[in-house]
Amino acid sequence: MMSRETWRAGTAILLLVAALVSWVRADYFGHELLTQIAILAIFAMSLDLLAGFTGMISLGHAAFYGLGAYATAAFNLMLEWSPWAAMAGAVVVGAVAALIVGSFAVRLSGVFFIMVTLAVGEALHAYLFKSRAFGGDDGLSGIARPDTSSIGISFDDPAVFSLVCVGFACLIYALLELVVRSPFGRLLVAIHLNPSRVRALGCPVSRYKLAAFTLAGAIAALAGSLTAQHNAFISPELLTWTTSGEALIVVIVGGLGSLVGAAAGAGVMVLAMHHLSGVTDYWMFFMGLFFVGVVLFAGNGIYGVIDAVRRRLGGAAH
Amino acid sequence: MLLDPTFLAIQLLNGLQLASLLFLLSVGLSVVFGLMNFINLAHGTLYMLGAYIGLSLVRATDSFWLAFALAPLAVAAVGAVFHVVLLRRMQAASPMRQVLATFGLIFVGLDSVRYIWGDYSHALAAPELLAGSVQVLGQTYPTYRLFVIGLGIIVLLVLYFGLERTRLGAIVRAGVDDRETATAIGLNVERAFFLVFCFGCALAGLAGVVAGPVLSIFPGMDISILILALIVVVVGGPGSLKGAALGALLVGMVETFGQVIAPEYASVVLYALMALVLVLRPGGLIPVSKAHG
Numbered sequence: 001m002m003s004r005e006t007w008r009a010g011t012a013i014l015l016l017v018a019a020l021v022s023w024v025r026a027d028y029f030g031h032e033l034l035t036q037i038a039i040l041a042i043f044a045m046s047l048d049l050l051a052g053f054t055g056m057i058s059l060g061h062a063a064f065y066g067l068g069a070y071a072t073a074a075f076n077l078m079l080e081w082s083p084w085a086a087m088a089g090a091v092v093v094g095a096v097a098a099l100i101v102g103s104f105a106v107r108l109s110g111v112f113f114i115m116v117t118l119a120v121g122e123a124l125h126a127y128l129f130k131s132r133a134f135g136g137d138d139g140l141s142g143i144a145r146p147d148t149s150s151i152g153i154s155f156d157d158p159a160v161f162s163l164v165c166v167g168f169a170c171l172i173y174a175l176l177e178l179v180v181r182s183p184f185g186r187l188l189v190a191i192h193l194n195p196s197r198v199r200a201l202g203c204p205v206s207r208y209k210l211a212a213f214t215l216a217g218a219i220a221a222l223a224g225s226l227t228a229q230h231n232a233f234i235s236p237e238l239l240t241w242t243t244s245g246e247a248l249i250v251v252i253v254g255g256l257g258s259l260v261g262a263a264a265g266a267g268v269m270v271l272a273m274h275h276l277s278g279v280t281d282y283w284m285f286f287m288g289l290f291f292v293g294v295v296l297f298a299g300n301g302i303y304g305v306i307d308a309v310r311r312r313l314g315g316a317a318h
Numbered sequence: 319m320l321l322d323p324t325f326l327a328i329q330l331l332n333g334l335q336l337a338s339l340l341f342l343l344s345v346g347l348s349v350v351f352g353l354m355n356f357i358n359l360a361h362g363t364l365y366m367l368g369a370y371i372g373l374s375l376v377r378a379t380d381s382f383w384l385a386f387a388l389a390p391l392a393v394a395a396v397g398a399v400f401h402v403v404l405l406r407r408m409q410a411a412s413p414m415r416q417v418l419a420t421f422g423l424i425f426v427g428l429d430s431v432r433y434i435w436g437d438y439s440h441a442l443a444a445p446e447l448l449a450g451s452v453q454v455l456g457q458t459y460p461t462y463r464l465f466v467i468g469l470g471i472i473v474l475l476v477l478y479f480g481l482e483r484t485r486l487g488a489i490v491r492a493g494v495d496d497r498e499t500a501t502a503i504g505l506n507v508e509r510a511f512f513l514v515f516c517f518g519c520a521l522a523g524l525a526g527v528v529a530g531p532v533l534s535i536f537p538g539m540d541i542s543i544l545i546l547a548l549i550v551v552v553v554g555g556p557g558s559l560k561g562a563a564l565g566a567l568l569v570g571m572v573e574t575f576g577q578v579i580a581p582e583y584a585s586v587v588l589y590a591l592m593a594l595v596l597v598l599r600p601g602g603l604i605p606v607s608k609a610h611g
Contacts (some may be wrong), residue, residue: 115548122545126585288425
């Protein structure tokens with residue numbers, strides 16, 4: 001029977017092939033969708049590290065995503081940093097913010113953690129909505145993408161930018177896969193399954209959770225930074241509870257604790273949103289119902305189905 | 319401006335009025351959380367539903383008081399259906415799944431309201447009896463807002479005596495303290511939970527109708543108040559009536575004064591308050607003593 005990790009990596013490669021095939025075949029609009037999928041996949045995978053592996057279900061993860069976008073805009077527009085530097089700065093801002101929020105949030109369990117993360121996200125949203133320095137509810141526009149004219153390609157070309165975003169998604173997947181396979185990642189799963197036992201073994205549980213929270217915040221900020229460059233525009237909309245909720249839906253629909261599930265879920269989500277919003281104004285209604293259904297019936301989402309195939313094959317081999 | 323007694327008095331009353339609404343909203347959340355370790359994130363949606371049903375009732379019957387009486391009942395019925403159809407089914411699953419399901423319902427509720435009542439913002443007129451204003455230190459103040467404050471105090475007293483003096487109240491208290499033992503000695507904690515849940519929904523609906531004349535009614539009114547109610551629960555200490563009252567008072571005042579003095583930072587201050595309470599007193603200001611952790 002193939003190991004869980006190999007199966008997961010295989011699924012990831014299949015997803016990448018699907019992304020590349022659609023990239024080749026896509027028109028202008030297709031590239032825009034692919035960019036959105038790649039960015040959402042990065043954001044959702046960072047949430048999966050928290051929710052799926054460590055068992056910390058955050059409803060305020062959009063705070064770090066939005067912060068990454070705002071930091072990119074602020075560094076790029078106000079301090080006139082180069083787009084690459086702004087992106088790096090945004091990741092640092094996301095990490096620091098997650099470190100601060102996490103320093104007390106990770107001590108909370110289950111439902112308390114949900115409530116507090118939701119409140120943090122909304123508080124930050126409310127602040128940015130009113131802040132004059134950051135454009136209030138109008139947001140800021142004119143964020144630049146990296147200038148790569150010296151090597152003869154332009155990031156302003158949607159085809160190029162979508163490929164860059166897919167590349168980032170692959171990098172983040174590889175990074176997170178390394179993290180969850182490392183002893184550190186195993187410990188996170190152990191904390192999820194039985195925190196008191198891990199504590200009894202002498203591990204500082206809160207510190208490990210804080211490390212995961214910080215890493216997830218930094219990656220979410222990277223996704224936010226890419227969004228800011230993609231749209232050349234940011235607004236408080238990026239930090240609303242619906243953004244956090246959509247990411248959580250992606251992770252749960254994709255399958256908690258599988259990383260590739262989050263990426264596949266991102267694809268399903270963006271395409272479903274794109275098609276549903278063309279048909280009805282009330283797509284959130286259907287998305288909400290779908291979400292309740294997945295929570296209620298299909299425990300492990302899309303990846304749960306894929307993994308069931310692996311177990312079936314394994315069963316047949318024995 | 320801050321030291322002007324009239325200004326202070328008016329803002330104090332505004333703070334009390336918001337606290338009163340928040341109390342109506344968070345007491346159900348808090349007690350259910352204490353009983354079942356479950357938080358209904360769609361509670362704000364029920365509040366919004368109360369406001370909209372109230373709006374339709376006022377339009378149909380031209381009577382605020384009828385809406386005042388019927389909307390909470392309608393919302394309680396919605397809550398009951400939701401409990402039977404969804405929550406009870408998920409009882410075996412972890413509380414986390416229940417919480418997530420209620421989160422999905424926020425989306426459903428929001429678009430349902432948009433579909434039925436449209437995207438526009440509506441206002442409810444205060445009933446004639448309370449439409450006037452009174453003099454507070456030489457400043458006029460709407461009578462209706464005083465009514466909201468009074469209503470909060472009345473509900474607090476009713477709940478206090480209900481919890482302390484009735485059999486159901488005793489079962490609820492026993493269930494919050496130690497659910498296993500309460501069940502083991504034959505108390506029907508499940509049924510008590512169901513009743514408390516429905517009553518909490520009715521109070522959320524009541525808060526919605528009552529808020530109609532003060533705040534505007536629009537899709538999305540649910541989430542801003544939900545956040546405040548969650549902060550109330552966390553700050554006050556889940557499961558405790560006094561905690562909900564104290565938390566509502568604190569959050570109502572901080573939010574009101576914050577919005578007047580430094581609107582940009584009001585939410586940040588609130589959040590800092592919550593963080594402070596969580597660090598210093600993780601069980602809230604008035605924690606419920608639990609038999610087992």
